Amino acid sequence: MKINIQGIQKTFGKKEILKDVSFSAESGKCVGILGENGSGKSTLFSVLLGLQKGEGHFWCDGIDLMKDSKARSKMVGFVPQNPPLIHELSGTDNLKLWYSKKEMEKELAGGVLELLGIPEFSQTIVSKMSGGMRKRLSIGCAVARKPSILFLDEPSAALDLVCKEKIIEYLKGFKANGGIVVIATHDVSELEICDDLYILKGGKLHLYQEQREIHKLVGCLKDE
Amino acid sequence: MNRFFGYIKVQFIRAIKHYPIILIFTAILTISVVFFVKVMFQTKDGEEGKKRFEIGLVGDLSETYLDIGIVALKNLDSSQYYVEFTEMEEDEAKERLLDGELYGYVLIPEGFVESIVYGENKPLTYVAANNPASFGPMMANEIIRVVSQMVIQSQNGIYGLIDIAELYDVSKKTYNKAIKDMNIEYISVILDREGYYETTYVGLGNGLSYKDYYICAFLILLILLWGIACASLMTRHSMGLLRVLKSNGYSMGGMLLGDYIPFLLLMSINMGILVLFGNQGIGTLVRILPAVILLTAMQFLLYELSSNIITSVLLQLFVTVFLSYASGLFYPIYSLPQIIQVCSRELPVGIAFEYLSEILKGKTGWETLPQIWIYSFAFLVLSYVARYYKLRSNRYE
Numbered sequence: 333m334k335i336n337i338q339g340i341q342k343t344f345g346k347k348e349i350l351k352d353v354s355f356s357a358e359s360g361k362c363v364g365i366l367g368e369n370g371s372g373k374s375t376l377f378s379v380l381l382g383l384q385k386g387e388g389h390f391w392c393d394g395i396d397l398m399k400d401s402k403a404r405s406k407m408v409g410f411v412p413q414n415p416p417l418i419h420e421l422s423g424t425d426n427l428k429l430w431y432s433k434k435e436m437e438k439e440l441a442g443g444v445l446e447l448l449g450i451p452e453f454s455q456t457i458v459s460k461m462s463g464g465m466r467k468r469l470s471i472g473c474a475v476a477r478k479p480s481i482l483f484l485d486e487p488s489a490a491l492d493l494v495c496k497e498k499i500i501e502y503l504k505g506f507k508a509n510g511g512i513v514v515i516a517t518h519d520v521s522e523l524e525i526c527d528d529l530y531i532l533k534g535g536k537l538h539l540y541q542e543q544r545e546i547h548k549l550v551g552c553l554k555d556e
Numbered sequence: 557m558n559r560f561f562g563y564i565k566v567q568f569i570r571a572i573k574h575y576p577i578i579l580i581f582t583a584i585l586t587i588s589v590v591f592f593v594k595v596m597f598q599t600k601d602g603e604e605g606k607k608r609f610e611i612g613l614v615g616d617l618s619e620t621y622l623d624i625g626i627v628a629l630k631n632l633d634s635s636q637y638y639v640e641f642t643e644m645e646e647d648e649a650k651e652r653l654l655d656g657e658l659y660g661y662v663l664i665p666e667g668f669v670e671s672i673v674y675g676e677n678k679p680l681t682y683v684a685a686n687n688p689a690s691f692g693p694m695m696a697n698e699i700i701r702v703v704s705q706m707v708i709q710s711q712n713g714i715y716g717l718i719d720i721a722e723l724y725d726v727s728k729k730t731y732n733k734a735i736k737d738m739n740i741e742y743i744s745v746i747l748d749r750e751g752y753y754e755t756t757y758v759g760l761g762n763g764l765s766y767k768d769y770y771i772c773a774f775l776i777l778l779i780l781l782w783g784i785a786c787a788s789l790m791t792r793h794s795m796g797l798l799r800v801l802k803s804n805g806y807s808m809g810g811m812l813l814g815d816y817i818p819f820l821l822l823m824s825i826n827m828g829i830l831v832l833f834g835n836q837g838i839g840t841l842v843r844i845l846p847a848v849i850l851l852t853a854m855q856f857l858l859y860e861l862s863s864n865i866i867t868s869v870l871l872q873l874f875v876t877v878f879l880s881y882a883s884g885l886f887y888p889i890y891s892l893p894q895i896i897q898v899c900s901r902e903l904p905v906g907i908a909f910e911y912l913s914e915i916l917k918g919k920t921g922w923e924t925l926p927q928i929w930i931y932s933f934a935f936l937v938l939s940y941v942a943r944y945y946k947l948r949s950n951r952y953e
Contacts, residue, residue, distance in 0.1 A: 382803045384948070405805035416797035418570060425569050429562055429801070477804075 333359045333393060333480060335512055340388035342372070342379050349375050350386065351535040357528065359480075362503065362513040364526030366540070371532045373516035374413065377483055381410050392481065409479035413486050415470035423454040423461070423469050430476035445472050448502060464495030471502065481512045488519055496521055559806050564814040571818035574789040581785035582826050586778060593774050610640045612649040612661030616668060653683065660684035710742040764913055772912045773885040776905060779848055780876040782826050783855035784869060790819060790859040791868045795946055802947060812940055820852050843915050846928045847908040853935035854904050860942040879905040904931050 340353040349372045357363045367373045379386030382401055390398040397404040417426050427436050427445070439445040440454065448468045453461060461469070467487060474482065482503075488496040496519070503513055503525055515522055523529065529540040617623060630641055644652075649661040663681035665671075671678035714735055721731035764772065792798075802808055824841070827848055831841045858875060862868040880886060882896055883906035889897055900906035907927050914921035 383799045401803070401805050404803070410800060410803065412796055412800060414796050416800040418566065418797065420573055421566070421569060425566060428569075429566050 336391040338389045340379055342375055342386040348535050353537045355530055357512050359510045360507050361527045362507055362525050364523055364529045365516045365532055367532035373532055374485055377485055406477055407479055408481045409474035411470050411474045411484045411487055415466040417458045419459040422457055430473045444475050448472050464491045483514045485516045500525055560810040563811055567814050567818045571822055578785050582782050585781045589774050589778055609659040612658050613641050613643045614646045614649045614661050615664030616666045714738055768916050772916055776909050777880055777885055779851045782823055784872045787865055787868050791865040799947055816856050823848050823852050847911050850904055850908050850928045850932050853932040857935045857939045860939040879903055883909050
C-alpha cells in the first residue's frame with residue numbers, strides 16, 4: 333500500500349496557507365511534518381481528511397480519499413490535537429460511537445484497546461481523565477475501523493514521558509503491522525519513529541534530510 | 557443507518573445523565589409558575605367578591621321618598637354586590653375622590669324632589685375622577701341618567717295621582733294607600749330590572765375564559781422555560797467531535813436529528829408528568845405534542861446559533877420574554893396594539909398559543925397544524941444550515 337499526496341492547496345481569503353504540498357509514504361513507514369505554530373500543519377490535515385475544502389489529491393491504491401468519504405472513513409484514522417470526546421460520558425460510552433458492543437468487548441479484552449491501556453480507565457468520565465488517558469482513548473476511537481493509515485496531530489503534546497512512551501510504542505507496533513503513520517509534531521521524541529521528515533514553511537513542504545539535531549532543526553525552521 | 561442509531565444512542569445516554577439536574581430546575585420552575593397562577597386566580601376571585609365600587613351620595617337626602625329609594629338601592633337592589641352608596645358631606649366626598657377611595661359621587665341638589673313635583677326637574681350631578689371620555693365615567697353617566705329618569709318618571713306618576721285625587725276630592729287616607737302601592741310597584745319594577753335582559757360572557761377575545769386563557773399562556777411559558785433548563789445538555793462546547801464524525805462518514809442531518817430527538821423527548825416527558833399531575837390522560841399529551849414540537853424546534857435553532865452556555869441562556873431568555881409578550885402570554889392579546897395582534901398570529905409562540913387555545917376549547921386545532929409543521933421543519937432546516945457553517949469555520953478544535 334502506498335499513499336500519494338499531490339498538489340494540496342488551501343487559501344483563506346487572499347492568503348495562501350498551503351502551496352502545492354506533496355509527499356508520499358509506503359506501508360510500514362512514518363512521515364513526520366514539522367513546522368512552527370501557525371504554519372498550516374493542522375490545516376493540511378483538515379484538508380486531507382475532508383474537514384475543510386481544499387484542492388489536490390490524496391491517492392491510496394487508486395482511490396482519491398479526499399473525495400471518497402466512505403473509503404476514507406474505512407482506511408484513515410485521525411487523532412486531532414484536542415481529543416474529540418464527549419466530556420460528560422465515560423470512556424466506554426464514548427467508544428460506543430465507534431465500536432459495536434461485541435467489537436468493544438473483544439478489543440478491551442485483548443485487542444487494540446487493551447494495548448492502549450484503556451480498560452484501566454474505561455469507566456471514568458472523560459472530564460475526570462488525565463490528558464494521557466484522553467489521548468489514548470481518542471487513539472482507541474480513531475482505530476476502531478482498523479484503518480491502515482493513521483494521522484496524528486501532536487499526539488504526545490502535554491503528556492508525561494510514560495504516556496509518550498506508551499503512545500510511541502503503539503505507533504511502532506502500528507507501523508510494524510504495515511500501517512502508514514503521518515504525524516504533525518513539535519516533539520523530538522516523536523521524531524525517532526519518523527522515517528521521513530518534512531518541514532512545512534511558507535505554505536510549502538520541504539524534505540529534511542540532514543541530521544535530526546534540535547539546533548539544526550530550529551535553524552531550518554527559522555531560515556527564510 | 558447504524559451510525560445514526562449509534563450516535564442517537566450516545567445522545568440519549570447524555571440526555572439521561574443531564575436529566576436529574578434538568579428535572580430539578582423543571583420542578584422548581586413548574587411549582588413557581590403553578591403557585592403564581594393559583595395565587596393570581598384566588599386573589600382575583602377574592603377581590604371580585606370583596607371589592608365594591610364606592611359612590612358617594614351628597615346633598616339633601618332628607619326627603620322621604622328619596623330616603624326610601626336610597627335604602628332600597630342599598631339593601632334590595634342587585635347593584636349592592638358591586639356598588640356601595642355612602643352618604644357624606646361634599647368636602648369629604650371631594651377629598652376621598654382625589655385620594656382614589658371613591659369612584660365618584662352623586663350631588664343631589666336641594667329641593668330635588670320638589671323640583672320634580674313642580675316640573676322643574678333639577679338635574680343630579682355626578683362627579684367623577686377620570687376623564688369623562690373614558691369608559692368608566694361614560695357608563696356611570698348613563699346609569700345616573702337612567703336612574704334619574706326612572707326616579708323622575710315615577711315621581712311624576714305619583715304627584716300626578718295626588719293632583720287627580722285632589723281634583724276629585726278623594727280622601728287623603730285613600731290616595732295615601734294608592735301612593736304607597738304605586739311606590740312599591742315602581743320600586744319592584746326597578747329592582748326586578750335584571751329580569752328584562754340576559755348577559756352572555758364570550759370570554760377574552762379568543763373565546764377562552766380568563767382562567768383558561770392564562771392556563772394556556774402559562775403552559776406555553778413553561779415549555780419555553782423547560783427548554784432553557786436544558787441549556788447544559790444542548791450547548792455544545794466543541795465542534796471537534798462533529799467534524800471528526802463527519803469526516804468519518806456520519807451524516808450531518810443524522811447527527812442533527814440525533815441531537816434534536818433526545819431534547820424533544822425530555823420536553824415531552826416533562827409535559828407528560830405535568831399532564832399526569834393534572835389528572836389528564838395520554839390523549840391530552842398527544843394533543844399538546846405539536847405545540848411542544850414547534851417550540852422545541854425553535855429553541856433547538858437558538859442553541860445552534862450560540863457557541864457557549866452563557867450566550868445560549870441569554871438568547872433563549874431574551875427570545876422567550878419578547879415572544880411571550882408579543883403573543884399575549886403576559887397580558888391578554890386584545891389589550892395590545894393592533895399591529896402586535898396581527899404579527900402575533902405569525903409568531904411561533906402565537907401559533908402554539910392559538911393551537912393550545914383550540915385544544916382547550918375542545919376543538920381539534922387542525923387549522924393551525926399545517927403552520928406548526930411548516931415552522932418546525934423550517935427551524936430544523938435553519939439549524940442544519942447553522943451547523944453547516946459552524947463546521948466549515950477555519951480551524952478544527
